[in-house]
Amino acid sequence: MTLPFIVGLGSHQGDDQAGWLVLERLQERHYPRARLIRLQHPADLLDVADIEQSLIICDACNGNGEPGSIHRFLWPSDQLCCRRASGSHDLTLCSVMELGRQLGVIPEVAELWALEGENWTAGTEPSEAVRSAANGLADRIWENHCHA
């Protein structure tokens, strides 16, 4: 069975590195490197996604949960897209997913994992809660897809 592409979205702003941390842990566990994709902008997803390949996206979020909480969504999900874009020129993950579906590059269904963060300061390290949650999530993904 072909393993899914796993995309980690992030930036160098504290807990926003959550998606990247998931990839680092999966790499440690020898998940095939070619199927781990580290991105900074949601729009870059359109360059790397493949409609024929299953897709998992890991990103940080800022919701109501405790730092380190993990949410799972299945795309398409209304729950995920209730939030308004922060600006008309921003391409949020939701709008990129929708656009990608129209352009035929995003698979019909994708799995999205969101990790609650608390610190978004540029240049800072991720919090221990997020680091630990990212490791836990990576292990869970590995178990689901590599151990089964």
Added chain:
Amino acid sequence: MSSSEIIQVPILTRVEGEGGVTIRLGEGGIESVTLNIFEPPRLFEALLRGRPLEETPDITARICGICPVAYQMSSVHALEAALGVQITPTIRRLRRLLYCGEWIESHALHLHLLHAPDFFGASSGIELAQRFPAEVKRGLQLKKFGNRLLEVLGGRAIHPVNVKVGGFHRLPNRHDMAALIPHFEAGVLAAVEATRWVAAFPFPDFEYAYDFVSLSHPDEYPMNEGDIVSSTGLRIPVTEYNQHFVEEQVAHSTALHAVRRHRGTPYLLGPLARVNLNRDRLMPLARRLADEVGLSANCCNPFKSIIARGLELVHAYEESLAILRDYDASGPASIRYRARDGAGCAATEAPRGLLFHEYRVDSQGQIVSGRIVPPTSQNQKQIERDLLDYLTRRLQAAASRSEMAVDCERLVRSYDPCISCSTHFLKVRWEERS
């Protein structure tokens, strides 16, 4: 007045920020049209007071996620004028390159995903992608190269962190700059195709005798330097801005409206104004393309701003490529300066038009006062005037109210307004009981 005599567009979509339009109808036709801006005031000028002047570029950049470079450029040039700093030719060129990156990001996205859907009755860029997938992909690719340029030169694509008063924190390395060249070679061609595509759109038949205003420089297409010129004959140094332009408060908007000081008349900034006033200084390919697509010499159709935006996209790619190809990383990244009492102002060309900043600094290097006049607040009065004229014609042509509501949004989007930027100031008047 009954509700049937008012047409409201409660929220404008595919524009930056929160705004709406109210049209009041009387027996003789349209009585008034107001662009209602209810984005909360941002109070950035007050926030700057007492802070070190070095923080100004990064603080003002936070006014906008679309045009942070414009805020950085206007602020550093104004502060350098106050401090008597002269930058090197290398820094000057790199600042133009940074600005090209911002124009590319902003124009590519607006053209393909925000404005183009209007010409095909599509409600969004996502809907447009069903019919024009190749064109939408091209738009995203064009934007992406702009992002990459800002990352290399500015440190990141949104709210770059490499700009400082006197220059840059560090110069980009030659290898990173050279790696962008193939992308920009492809980008020039893609931008040309995008402009040809939009130039063939069906444009509404509407013109207005605008007073176009932009910077103008004798040797280059305007970005960071030049006099302020208008299509009605004005030519002044930027230091005389306040003698010729004034902001006024209006009841229905949290943003100020700017007018020509002595005439009280509106004016129009942005790509159409820049192209009309500086067409002969577009880069060669962009200039030839302007002729090829038949953009008239003094185009006064606001819907055709999308063509001007396309030409500037080509220009920005061409100029970026020229700078990238002969990039020389020698020389200092920034010019040192000493704090001193002083005042300075500057205007640069944001994607949406002329952005004016002025500051007073003290001998300790702190901001005493700051003032920022963004392009959208300068365009607002003209947008209202255009809406009134255009909708009056549409009413005479028996357009329904729902059609007119759609017309409102389409016309407003053609200016690519940034409403968040425009709400920079709130005048508070205290009244005391006697």
